[in-house]
Amino acid sequence: MTHETHIPHFYPVILAGGSGTRLWPRSRRKKPKQFLRFNSERTLLQESYARVEPLVPPDHVYVVTNAQFLDQVHEQLPRIPLSNLLGEPEGRNTAPAIGWAATLIRRHDPEGIMAVLTADHIINKVETFRRVLRAAVEVAREGRIVTLGIDPTEPATGYGYIERGRLLGTWHGFSVYELLRFTEKPDRATAEAFLRTGRFSWNSGMFIWQVERILREIRQHMPDLYEGLMRIDAAWDTPQREEVLRTVWPTLPNTSIDFGVMEHVRDAAVIPVDIGWNDVGSWEAVYKELPKDGQGNAVEGQAVLIDVQNSLVLSDGRLIALVGLTDVVVVETEDAVLICPRDRAQDVRRVVQALQDRGWEAYL
């Protein structure tokens, strides 16, 4: 572990509420993506904690997850105090999760600066990531809302885009720009136009801000959410904590922070950065991430490949014998096997949908 100085008043909040179906059959309702391993001994969740571990003491790290996953999170991240693991009674998108964490951090440290971090992405350039966090915290300390922008590598239609404006300055070697606007997932033509301007980044979903500032923004742009959060906050140190949480939470708006807040804020900044980001949002993304053999195959587990190129073959236990196919995905688990061409990886959703339609709950 590198030895770094802690960042004062800094509180990373890891959002680990995902319920992804796109990595079926490995990801399941009871084991979403953040609990899976990719080319690492650590799960994505553990990786996300390891990235910030040198920057803060363990009790500065918060994890927001679905209540049903609290045990799994605690098991995987035993150093984080239980009181920092926040179990949502149900998933209500990111705005309530972030607001809730902000209120709790503020209780401990009104000067707190929080980073909203994701638990289901891969970040390969960890040192760069840590440095940009240091830079972002300094920008946020001046009162700005900061977001990390990912350099787009293709006109993807699956991500939100961030347009940058004028240069605000340089912190720790990173250029920080005024944030002009957020755009939800665009169509292909729009995405291509964005890329041509050279002014757009992908929205990483990672934000850095003062807790005071974000709570002010929530109060202004999402007053219903703010009121609910204040009711939960008021009951926090009383015997009614659990009951109020259980009662109020389902009434909170089911809204993303992007849509509810970020599209309305002023004084926001974006730091475009190459942190080796991969959202592992499909088996195709996993294939791109894993090391390949001389035939372009990424293989884990026992396999016999004959005349196979550029394929992803993951076995949890059984031998996979693959003959005469290229550009395919084969993923084997205890109870299921997925086989599809790499360019059909997004259709894994349709498999999950078919399983739901048939009521084959055991596979979901």
Add this chain to the structure above:
Amino acid sequence: MTHETHIPHFYPVILAGGSGTRLWPRSRRKKPKQFLRFNSERTLLQESYARVEPLVPPDHVYVVTNAQFLDQVHEQLPRIPLSNLLGEPEGRNTAPAIGWAATLIRRHDPEGIMAVLTADHIINKVETFRRVLRAAVEVAREGRIVTLGIDPTEPATGYGYIERGRLLGTWHGFSVYELLRFTEKPDRATAEAFLRTGRFSWNSGMFIWQVERILREIRQHMPDLYEGLMRIDAAWDTPQREEVLRTVWPTLPNTSIDFGVMEHVRDAAVIPVDIGWNDVGSWEAVYKELPKDGQGNAVEGQAVLIDVQNSLVLSDGRLIALVGLTDVVVVETEDAVLICPRDRAQDVRRVVQALQDRGWEAYL
């Protein structure tokens, strides 16, 4: 069960010594093809017995298999007396197996007529098969060597071919021809030329003859084999039976009956017949055999198919989710999964070879 009169002096001998690897991962060293089920509750071995069951009493049926499979054969065919299950100390091809069975049948019935039948083929037209056996036995009773010829549907290079000569007559509605010659697996051009003449059948490996006659032929054309068989026969009713068998058997010529005898005999006859024969010699052959859904898919077990056509999908237990592929084979077993295009089905051998090369014995 149909009620038919037994054929007098008739002894079906089922050869069940196969060790096929072409249906891996279902067929294994310890569970060759004859012990597998295809579109039936019965195994191929059980089907082969069921076909002759109405024609003879159970103690007229013999099975020759490798000694290691005796228990499995007995379990699957409990009605056949144990003394009719012949366990070869090791596989020595078909000539020793057939000769051995002939000597044992002759001990009981010197007028015996035996049919050499296979345990690893599918025969869909069972009534036709039984009728042609009745015809063949009558031809054999006149002293001829009789073989069943399969109407060729393509210029296959994987089978032996039989050329017919003049018409000898009609028995039970079947035209019986003089057998001109056997040809081992030909090349493609030769096979095409054969088909153009209209005079060739595939060699089914099924023969019908008097035990006296075949033993005479063996004595003449394979004197070493004959001598060995006589040594075993002489010891059969003595305490030395097992010891002599164990000692002599490995010295017998490792030769097929086709090569050792059939290519030399005179007075042989062939009955070309359509019995709905399928050698299930590859997953492609299995695909052809199984019923298809509206998309041309043959599916057994739990599966989700999205944009999949003309494919074979067999699951023993796990869910198979297949997306966006056509003309593929997916076979799932307890410890392995095979995936290949249908037209690469013959390359399953290469998988088995690779497993041998790597010493992955558990999968063989």
